[in-house]
Amino acid sequence: MMTIDPVTLAIFLPLFGAVAAFVAPRAAALIGLGTLALTAAAVGLLARDVIATGAVIVPLGGWGAPLGIELRADGLSVAMLVLSVAVGFLVSLSALDALKGPANARQRQYFWPLWLLLLTGMNGVYLSSDIFNLYVMIEIIALAAVGLTVLTGTRAAVRAGLDYMYASILGALLFLMGVGFIYLQLGRLDFAGLMDAEPTGALFAAVALMLVGLALKTALFPLHFWLPAAHANATAPASALLSGLVVKAALYIVLRLSQYMPFPSESLLTLIGVMGAGAVIWGGIQALRAERLKLLVAWSTVTQIGLIFVAFARAGEAGLTESWKAAALLILAHGVAKAAMFLAVGRIKDEVGHDTIRDLDRAPVRPTLAQFTFALAAISLIGLPPSLGFIGKWSLMEGAMAAGYWHWIAVTMIGTLMSVAYFSRVFAGFLRFDRVRGTVAEHQGWAVADAAPLALAAMAIALGLMAAPILNFIEIGYPFGEAK
Amino acid sequence: MNDPLVIFDLLLGGAIIALAIASLTVRDLFAAVVLFIIFGLLSALAWVRLSAPDVALAEAAIGTGVTGALLLKTLHHLRFVTGTLGHQSALSVTPHTPVPSGVIWANAAFCGLITLGLAVAFLGAPQAGPGFDALVSEAMPASGVEHPVTAILLNFRAYDTLMEVVVLLAAVIAVWQIERGLSDAPAPVMGEVWQGFARLVLPAIVVVGTYLLWAGAEAPGGAFQGGAVLAAVGLLLLLTRAYVPRPGHRGIARCAFVLGTVVFAAVALLVASGGRVAFEYPADHAKALILLIEGLVTISIAATLAALFHGREPVALRNKEDRNDT
Numbered sequence: 001m002m003t004i005d006p007v008t009l010a011i012f013l014p015l016f017g018a019v020a021a022f023v024a025p026r027a028a029a030l031i032g033l034g035t036l037a038l039t040a041a042a043v044g045l046l047a048r049d050v051i052a053t054g055a056v057i058v059p060l061g062g063w064g065a066p067l068g069i070e071l072r073a074d075g076l077s078v079a080m081l082v083l084s085v086a087v088g089f090l091v092s093l094s095a096l097d098a099l100k101g102p103a104n105a106r107q108r109q110y111f112w113p114l115w116l117l118l119l120t121g122m123n124g125v126y127l128s129s130d131i132f133n134l135y136v137m138i139e140i141i142a143l144a145a146v147g148l149t150v151l152t153g154t155r156a157a158v159r160a161g162l163d164y165m166y167a168s169i170l171g172a173l174l175f176l177m178g179v180g181f182i183y184l185q186l187g188r189l190d191f192a193g194l195m196d197a198e199p200t201g202a203l204f205a206a207v208a209l210m211l212v213g214l215a216l217k218t219a220l221f222p223l224h225f226w227l228p229a230a231h232a233n234a235t236a237p238a239s240a241l242l243s244g245l246v247v248k249a250a251l252y253i254v255l256r257l258s259q260y261m262p263f264p265s266e267s268l269l270t271l272i273g274v275m276g277a278g279a280v281i282w283g284g285i286q287a288l289r290a291e292r293l294k295l296l297v298a299w300s301t302v303t304q305i306g307l308i309f310v311a312f313a314r315a316g317e318a319g320l321t322e323s324w325k326a327a328a329l330l331i332l333a334h335g336v337a338k339a340a341m342f343l344a345v346g347r348i349k350d351e352v353g354h355d356t357i358r359d360l361d362r363a364p365v366r367p368t369l370a371q372f373t374f375a376l377a378a379i380s381l382i383g384l385p386p387s388l389g390f391i392g393k394w395s396l397m398e399g400a401m402a403a404g405y406w407h408w409i410a411v412t413m414i415g416t417l418m419s420v421a422y423f424s425r426v427f428a429g430f431l432r433f434d435r436v437r438g439t440v441a442e443h444q445g446w447a448v449a450d451a452a453p454l455a456l457a458a459m460a461i462a463l464g465l466m467a468a469p470i471l472n473f474i475e476i477g478y479p480f481g482e483a484k
Numbered sequence: 485m486n487d488p489l490v491i492f493d494l495l496l497g498g499a500i501i502a503l504a505i506a507s508l509t510v511r512d513l514f515a516a517v518v519l520f521i522i523f524g525l526l527s528a529l530a531w532v533r534l535s536a537p538d539v540a541l542a543e544a545a546i547g548t549g550v551t552g553a554l555l556l557k558t559l560h561h562l563r564f565v566t567g568t569l570g571h572q573s574a575l576s577v578t579p580h581t582p583v584p585s586g587v588i589w590a591n592a593a594f595c596g597l598i599t600l601g602l603a604v605a606f607l608g609a610p611q612a613g614p615g616f617d618a619l620v621s622e623a624m625p626a627s628g629v630e631h632p633v634t635a636i637l638l639n640f641r642a643y644d645t646l647m648e649v650v651v652l653l654a655a656v657i658a659v660w661q662i663e664r665g666l667s668d669a670p671a672p673v674m675g676e677v678w679q680g681f682a683r684l685v686l687p688a689i690v691v692v693g694t695y696l697l698w699a700g701a702e703a704p705g706g707a708f709q710g711g712a713v714l715a716a717v718g719l720l721l722l723l724t725r726a727y728v729p730r731p732g733h734r735g736i737a738r739c740a741f742v743l744g745t746v747v748f749a750a751v752a753l754l755v756a757s758g759g760r761v762a763f764e765y766p767a768d769h770a771k772a773l774i775l776l777i778e779g780l781v782t783i784s785i786a787a788t789l790a791a792l793f794h795g796r797e798p799v800a801l802r803n804k805e806d807r808n809d810t
Contacts, residue, residue, distance in 0.1 A: 004753055008762045012749055015650065019742045022657060023735075060643045061763035067619045069643045110661035117654045124647065136647040140654055147658030158662070174598065181605040187615045202608020205601045212598065222590075 006049065007058045007071045009042040010081060010123045018116035025109040029096060032112035036089045039119065043081045050078050055477030057129075065130070066188035072129040074477025076328060079470070080126040080252055083332055084245050086459075087339045088119055090452040091244070094343050095237035097449035098350075107151050107235060114151070115241060118144035125249045131179045131210075132189045134253055135172065138217065142168040145246045148238040149230050160229035167216055167226040171250075174213030181206035191260040207261060208268065211254065218250035220272075220309055221279030224302045228286070231298035236346020239294065243301045244339030248331050251308060255324050255331075258312070259478065266317045273313025277411040279306025284418030288425070293345050293355035296422060297338070300381060303415055304334045310411055311396040315403035322399055328474050329467070330392035333380055333460065337389060340456035341377035344370045347450060360429025364436055369450040371430045376457035378423040380464075383416055387460055391467040493533055500526050513562070517555045524548030537704035538633045541696065545712035550789050553719055557793060628770025630702040637706065638774045642763050646748045649781055656741050656788045660797040682724045689716050697782045707744075707778045711785025718790025729798035737791060737798070744784030748777050 004012075017035025021028040049056050055074040064070065073081075092115070099108040121140035128134050146168065150161035179189065185203055186193050197203060212223075219227035231243050283303035290296040311326040347370035349355040352363040380387035383394075393412060400408040463470065500523060507519035524547045531540035620632050620640070627635035637645045697710030721727040729737075751773055756762045765773050 023738050139651045143654035153663040184609045202605050205604035209601045
């Protein structure tokens with residue numbers, strides 16, 4: 001009788017699902033939802049194990065690190081798995097509606113295998129404890145994500161997808177070169193080997209190469225050039241997955257590397273913080289200038305990623321043991337809220353017929369529920385209490401205050417004000433009725449399809465109330481050395 | 485330094501760098517592709533000189549052979565789209581809108597920083613790093629195969645290899661889902677001489693590809709190299725029009741693409757029983773299982789690479805082409 005642990009299942013279930021959905025395109029949606037439910041069950045089992053016994057390690061092939069590859073699940077990785085599966089499930093539900101109809105037959109057929117491969121890659125990243133394996137996983141993510149970007153087949157989407165692919169492949173290559181040099185020096189690829197490493201200049205350079213590659217993949221300013229067009233031109237469920245989940249994989253790797261391989265210098269960390277601050281301000285300016293709603297939301301992703309890096313650098317090298325938690329909270333908060341927001345924008349665009357911000361107040365149809373979802377998600381992204389975004393920002397500023405790094409607080413405040421400003425542009429469009437001739441059908445445009453985004457947005461708010469248990473959970477199995 | 489081959493190595497290294505520069509600077513795209521192919525062949529030679537025959541085979545088969553074919557096919561399509569199909573050197577690298585100088589400087593700065601990082605990492609690296617060598621030779625007897633590279637790829641780190649096969653699967657799904665309409669360049673048809681050539685070399689390629697796969701257990705070679713060589717069969721069949729993809733073939737093609745992934749993953753999970761974890765092959769069946777996996781993965785790789793060369797999901801042909809075929 002086969003006995004397969006939930007760690008392995010969390011990666012292999014989506015893989016088999018992707019294959020099945022590709023081979024049987026007619027049943028793709030059914031297979032996709034079934035696979036997500038099964039994967040969610042596996043992640044649930046894994047979460048139970050991790051809570052009960054701490055970090056779980058599976059030595060694939062029985063060889064054990066460093067020769068073989070070990071999968072490792074601890075609090076942080078399970079939190080990321082839960083994020084990808086839970087957000088993924090709700091996005092999938094809304095994809096059922098967004099991709100319906102004969103015109104979308106092709107998109108429907110290919111959405112599921114690509115999305116399940118994406119899930120395979122992301123779960124693989126969150127469970128990996130080997131840097132070469134991380135490289136292979138980010139390649140799977142990259143190809144599947146590019147596929148999802150160009151799903152609509154419009155010229156703009158294909159153009160954006162091509163830019164995305166170049167950026168992504170370049171990022172992966174830089175990461176791979178860093179991995180190669182680390183192997184050359186240490187002779188091993190597992191995280192445990194990195195921990196004992198002697199910090200040298202060459203090792204620093206190798207880690208820097210990996211970080212640049214990851215910055216390119218996660219779109220950290222000024223390497224963000226590919227993101228706005230890619231996320232704004234994809235179909236709504238794909239945008240939600242790309243913005244909510246995909247960029248988090250590279251962010252997670254940065255977080256992991258910082259846990260197992262402390263950054264060799266304060267200046268590198270400051271540089272990361274400065275790039276983050278640049279993203280917050282530049283992204284904010286672009287979001288204020290954006291003409292289309294989807295583009296505004298995509299630029300808001302750039303600012304939020306910048307904010308996560310600011311959280312990372314908030315207390316310098318000494319505070320890194322705590323800073324990663326603030327960054328992790330912001331990652332979770334953004335994942336949930338941004339997925340909700342992109343889905344809501346997709347719904348608004350479907351009902352109103354366009355997503356030009358200036359003309360939103362002229363629309364005779366007001367999809368109230370989708371607009372409400374957008375507002376809830378914006379509350380979390382702006383960081384108003386009691387949302388998870390608020391907790392993340394609060395923990396960022398608390399740490400920065402404690403360490404006396406007031407400039408990071410200033411950056412956070414500026415970013416928050418700018419996000420209020422650019423989201424207000426949208427709210428004004430939602431709430432003004434005086435520019436419409438004739439009667440406004442205020443309560444038109446409700447549909448069952450609003451349920452999934454609304455649930456996500458509600459989660460973004462409600463999770464803020466559960467911040468303490470979440471913080472306790474992501475600490476399970478940290479630091480690495482104490483795991484069984 | 486007494487080794488006379490040092491001169492050869494220096495020449496080789498110089499030639500590789502010169503070819504890289506040439507293929508980047510030459511303005512004619514066709515010349516750039518050809519220079520790139522030669523660059524790949526010489527790189528393969530360099531890998532041989534570095535005592536990495538497995539990498540050399542992969543570089544020659546995939547990095548040069550399949551990639552070169554893909555680039556030439558893309559060029560053909562570009563020429564068709566721009567209406568310059570007949571002119572050999574018509575399409576040169578002249579962007580429609582000039583790149584702003586700010587972008588150029590930013591790119592230069594970025595590349596400079598990367599080069600600096602590479603230089604520091606390279607200069608600070610130890611001459612002979614520790615590596616896996618000791619661990620691998622210790623675990624070899626339990627691996628089921630005799631060639632250390634195959635042992636690493638299909639046993640010690642089989643999970644990575646499975647995921648690399650999945651990367652290829654993701655690539656072909658991503659390519660198939662792009663709706664290109666019907667405006668495709670007519671496939672470059674080979675003349676009668678080529679038909680005869682194909683008839684002669686096809687059996688030889690099949691033998692070489694299968695040999696590479698089989699030899700992988702004891703000597704350099706394996707699924708990726710064998711698959712790439714077998715993909716050449718597919719390329720020739722497509723080019724000679726001996727095989728024309730049709731919508732009805734989609735189902736079987738999908739099955740061929742996923743075959744390797746499914747069997748690899750299924751074997752990995754099925755061996756997990758009685759205290760063993762996934763990928764832990766029972767010692768006495770290890771060789772058979774590895775051969776089974778490699779064989780089927782080879783078929784998938786060959787089919788996938790050939791499909792990538794075709795570059796699209798098979799669509800219904802226009803009537804005119806249909807008549808030509810029948």
